[in-house]
Amino acid sequence: MSGAAAAAAPYRAKTTEQVANFLERIAVEIESLGDSLVQTAHQESGLPLSRLQNERERTINGVRIFAELARDGSWVSARIDIGDPSRKPAPKPDLRTMLIPIGPVVVFGASNFPLAISVAGNDTVGALAAGCPVVIKAHPAHPGTSDLVAGAIGRAVIACGMPDSVFSMVHGAGYEVGLALVRHPDTKAVAFTGSLAGGRALFDAAAARPEPIPVYAEMGSINPVILLPGALAAGAEQIGAAYIRSVTMGVGQFCTNPGLVLGVASQPLERFVAAAARAAENAAPATMLHRRIRDAFMKGVTRNEATPGVKIEARSRVDAQSARTEAPVVIFSTTASVLEAEAHLSEEVFGPTSAIVKCRDRAELEHAIGQLTGHLTASVHGTPQDLEEYSDLIAMLENKVGRMIFNGFGTGLEVCSALHHGGPYPATTDSHFTSIGQGGIFRFARPLCYQNFPQEALPEALRDRNTKNIWRLVDGRMTQEHIGS
């Protein structure tokens, strides 16, 4: 960490153009790794090559998106209130605020996206774009993939004349290496994507420091799906089939996996269940990321099976091969009272499983929604009339999640400015910030205000002449104009 700390000042002194070029060079260097990157990731993760090819594209695009954000420059959220030395009774000070880098950041690679949420993922690139040095804690499930990407970033550091330690990576299988990084006094922020237990341990360690620091942990969730009557009447079968496509996507190893479905018991709900069961039975078992994840999945499934009041609605017809680290698709059903009584049914079982909760009536559905904790997403299947009729339930759901999806599922993220991938605890440890998309840059920046500074001593973004043509709030008005003549 002390290397990263030493790099902070020289890196912050780089121009936005230099930072943007650096990020673009990272994208080029990752591209230059060619097929060896996808092959290595395939061997280490067992993920299909086609999925990894897509993930590589998403990763490279992500790097370029942040290069563009850095070059554009408006993300610094400049706010200027022009001074008035002649104001009575007291002069009005000149105040100019912008976001500056928060300092050296530790990023933990995630297991389930060995490229897109790992060494060159949103957090790394967002932190670099914000002007922060980054130390990666590589995920032990894909060390070779991590080394390849770290090598690419290292070559970009040299090619662009960036400070040596602006980027570095450490390996380590246990908790201790990661905790030591979080506890290091030079660390100023931590980003993590993974389990609730892992994220909470980092959060607790950071909060207990003499100088507490923010931990942005995205810890997954079970992403409730609400089925409203109009939608069920119109297309129970289609929704059931789409649900299983979402449950099985990436072998269920997405933090947006729909783990819990809530609906009022009815004939159409039974048609939904039947369609989902057919699709689940026909879904072939598939290889999970690694054995520890598969073991945890099977343990969770076995626990649900053994829970009184929980019924197995469907299971992949083909047997899952343990030797191939395969997981079957397993769909449960239960009642709202069992859901409330058995707390573990509301906990994530990472993998292709989900539970359908048949509520007695609207009141029980409302009660079940009220009991939900924080989640990344909630899906609402309904007609526009349903949305109106159930608007109070929708409003309750809004307070529980970071993203609401209408007539769809949360799997499959669109990386863009308007994406928010976050949510109230335990989905994340900080509901203000997103872990995916351009908004991720705000995790790694904080405001600094300059009072009465002369023009030439101000950062470029705050000078009267708006040379980079960025958007600024000047005397309360959004504008790209220069100040004065």
Added chain:
Amino acid sequence: MSGAAAAAAPYRAKTTEQVANFLERIAVEIESLGDSLVQTAHQESGLPLSRLQNERERTINGVRIFAELARDGSWVSARIDIGDPSRKPAPKPDLRTMLIPIGPVVVFGASNFPLAISVAGNDTVGALAAGCPVVIKAHPAHPGTSDLVAGAIGRAVIACGMPDSVFSMVHGAGYEVGLALVRHPDTKAVAFTGSLAGGRALFDAAAARPEPIPVYAEMGSINPVILLPGALAAGAEQIGAAYIRSVTMGVGQFCTNPGLVLGVASQPLERFVAAAARAAENAAPATMLHRRIRDAFMKGVTRNEATPGVKIEARSRVDAQSARTEAPVVIFSTTASVLEAEAHLSEEVFGPTSAIVKCRDRAELEHAIGQLTGHLTASVHGTPQDLEEYSDLIAMLENKVGRMIFNGFGTGLEVCSALHHGGPYPATTDSHFTSIGQGGIFRFARPLCYQNFPQEALPEALRDRNTKNIWRLVDGRMTQEHIGS
């Protein structure tokens, strides 16, 4: 807290216009309290009437500023990426994100601003403007003042038809009442202005909850002042006199009080010290807020006096009357090595005292700046040439503080959009947010994303028709336009 939780949904359902009217009514109701408010605050705090009259104006203006912010509506930071169902290979989802209220908020009144940072202070009004119910923990040093303001807000609640428990207040002298509020499961955020010990205790309690919540604690600091050679050569005497005016403002009971001055030993620095000493000796002792604060002040001063290597440069010539809870002005001087060796010299002594550190040379000044922890502000006295010559030291300082002041002092805040009143720990527990000014609203809001929602089910701020004419980021472009035709 459960009352506040029950008020959350109906309060969030109010229009921005209704919220703005409610805030304006609060301002009117506080105005209607007339002189009794200032009289009561005077009796409880011992602060001069003129100061309290100004503080009342600032408080009422602050409420109106947030009414305007709520009515304007752009603060929700709407971001829209328009969907494209025909995109290949996969349709592009429609994503629309805005800030929504974080939930019920607990606000702790501060002792040193019985009006402006108390019951109707920036945090209360910011939270109400964001759409959050507020529970106030009244400061025990001004219960009558708190009751008056709470009564005014209560009348506004009734007059505007707001939910009963959108605002409430509890009294209590010990820590336990406050901690119970922080630990209550319905509390979603906490705002506090006060001591490091108090703020840290709340932060620790919130981090230890089953569901951790953010604590925005502003805990004051000693606000380093750097004197550069050019400025000293040009006006050591004027800076010395201005320094004592800042140290004694509000009997030193401001969190922006300049508690530490750093400069390189020189003839001009001695002239600064001499001028400051003259002004300090002539400054009359004045009454502090209450006896506990005065006792803590005298204890801190006595400790510094007894520290080897610390010299008293000046003390109010007139004796301070303990019976009147008066504090003398006391100015110390010391060396950089003593500052580093004696940790308590870097801790805030709340009141009219400050220490001048005479560094041997530039290297020692740089080392001393490197040792600083987080502060709300830093002041730099220099010429434009000084700023250029010492730009590396200025950059170091920027990483330590929330506001940099050129040729001035941090006391006296201008409440406006560009103000940032915050800073790295231990100045605050969350460097992302300000405790004063419009930006304070962001403490109490978090993003929520809507995917593929029909127009009529979207909040007004996210619909195609931008009826409120707010600024939105649409497909990456800032605009006030409608979407589509």
